[in-house]
Amino acid sequence: xxxxxxxxxxxxxxxxxxxAGEIKxxxxxxxxxxxxxxxxxxxxxxxxxxxxxxIATQCPVSNAYNERMAALERDYASKDIVFIGINSNxxxxxxxxxxxxxxxxxxxxxxxDHKNIVxxxxxxxxxxxxxxxxxxxxxxxxxxxDDSQREPKVSSKDLRTALEEILAGKPVSTATTKSFGCTIKxxx
Amino acid sequence: MFSFAYRMRAFCGLMALVVGAPSFSPAQAATGRSPEVxxxxxxxxxxxxxxxxxxxxxxxxxxxWCLPCVEEFPELVRLDSLxxxxxxxxxxxxxxxxxxxxEKVRPFLRRMRAAMPAYVNAFPTPSDLINALQxxxxxxxxxxxxxxxxGTLVTYVVGKRSLEVFQExxxxxxxxxxARR
Numbered sequence: 406x407x408x409x410x411x412x413x414x415x416x417x418x419x420x421x422x423x424x425a426g427e428i429k430x431x432x433x434x435x436x437x438x439x440x441x442x443x444x445x446x447x448x449x450x451x452x453x454x455x456x457x458x459x460i461a462t463q464c465p466v467s468n469a470y471n472e473r474m475a476a477l478e479r480d481y482a483s484k485d486i487v488f489i490g491i492n493s494n495x496x497x498x499x500x501x502x503x504x505x506x507x508x509x510x511x512x513x514x515x516x517x518d519h520k521n522i523v524x525x526x527x528x529x530x531x532x533x534x535x536x537x538x539x540x541x542x543x544x545x546x547x548x549x550x551d552d553s554q555r556e557p558k559v560s561s562k563d564l565r566t567a568l569e570e571i572l573a574g575k576p577v578s579t580a581t582t583k584s585f586g587c588t589i590k591x592x593x
Numbered sequence: 594m595f596s597f598a599y600r601m602r603a604f605c606g607l608m609a610l611v612v613g614a615p616s617f618s619p620a621q622a623a624t625g626r627s628p629e630v631x632x633x634x635x636x637x638x639x640x641x642x643x644x645x646x647x648x649x650x651x652x653x654x655x656x657x658w659c660l661p662c663v664e665e666f667p668e669l670v671r672l673d674s675l676x677x678x679x680x681x682x683x684x685x686x687x688x689x690x691x692x693x694x695x696e697k698v699r700p701f702l703r704r705m706r707a708a709m710p711a712y713v714n715a716f717p718t719p720s721d722l723i724n725a726l727q728x729x730x731x732x733x734x735x736x737x738x739x740x741x742x743x744g745t746l747v748t749y750v751v752g753k754r755s756l757e758v759f760q761e762x763x764x765x766x767x768x769x770x771x772a773r774r
Contacts, residue, residue: 465658530751531733552718555690561718583720585688587659588733588752 427581431542434523436491436516439503444489444516450540453485454571456564459524460490460515461532462497462505464587469554470533471509477550478513481568490515493524494532494590521591531586535564537571545571548582628702630694632715633686638725641684642744649681649766650740651759654714654726656688657697661753662735666705668756669737673709676763680742683709688719688734737762741769 435445449455458474461467478488490513492502499517506515518524527536537546546567551559567577631637641650653669655662666685673683685707687698694713702711716722723732727749730736738749739762747766750758 463660530731534731549719552720583723583732585656585719585723585732585734588661588735 427547428527428536428544431527431536431538431544433542434526436518436523438514438516439499439506440514442514444514446538446542449487451485452487452540454487454545454568455538455540455542456481456486456488456568457527457536457538458488458490458513459529459532459534459589460492461494461587461589462492462501463494464532466554466586467532470550471511473550473556474533475510475512477564477568478511482512484572486568486572488513491518491523491529492516493518493521493529495521495592496590519592521589524589524591530589531584532589533586537564537567537577539571544580546577546580549584552582552584628699628707628711630687630698630702630711630713632691633712633722634715635721635725637712637715638722642740645740645742645744647680647742649742649763649769650744651676651681651683651763651766652726652738652740653683653685654688654722654734654736654738655685656734657693657701658689659734663701665735665753665755666701666707668754668759669709670705670707671756672759672763673707675760676767679767681763681767684712685709686712686714686722688714688722691715739763739766741766743770745769 431446433445433447435443437443446455456477460474474490482488490506490511492515502515502517516523523529529536533550535546535548535550536544539545546564548563550564552561552563553559563579563582566579570577633641641652651669651672655666657663669683669685676683687694689698691713698711698713714722716725719732723730726736726738727746730749730751733751735753736749736751737754737759739747741747747769748762750762
């Protein structure tokens, strides 16, 4: 029992830190979207923010956020914030992604990361997983969209908060968050 | 927030942990009784990791909606039956919602004939459980954590894994510290 108490006392003084090796800046990359159009991050150097969203067609967690992702893009596109979806899952085809995007009313482009090159560069591992960059490609926010797959249970709208802070010219107060999600299925 | 029945199960689970009385029976699944699923919070996790009684531990985080988790689950059941007598406990932690436990999680565990202790995440937020297990873990599931006989993390793997991978990591966890005599 004394051992447990000592452990609990010690644990009370441990503050969970950010990810070890958290990416601070992203190198430019170019990928084709599902319609064959090439997109580069440097196309958006004048944007107030670039929101990269690693998403999936088959992951139930990612799918739970379909409406919220579409709404985010609708709410912020007119405020100079660019949304880009990235699909790095090996088993999800371009045709499937195109159909999924149409069905869910995604207006943002979805890039197919065939060889996980971008997922590897950013060390993305889960869907949905968000990176918010500035025009210089510095990472301003990395993590979840919000804190619950079930929208009525959301108490912390982390991505919206980060975007509002960026628009207000403030530093992002919580730059890293985590949540559960589906593993990105990489090529072997 | 939690139902009365759920709180009672949490209380019973906590009491069982405090007195150290194992309430999971390997025969439970075999007899077709509905497996118990206890809520796991910060205190419960720390107790699980500190009261090892010289036994190593494998902790798997999964969800019923996660296909790779469901696919690898039989391997965990096999690992449990192969290693229980060798000084290693296997436990599973579902991150499904509390109100899905009776309808989805327990029937699945029964179908799997899973005799190992089963928990459902009761941490306040997902990141609390993620950071409590391993701050570097992204939260992608399935994820399986291997602890030695003192409750120290030896290694963890993310994504669907085979029985061979589990056995290799389990052997490492068992070899890290000698068995208590």
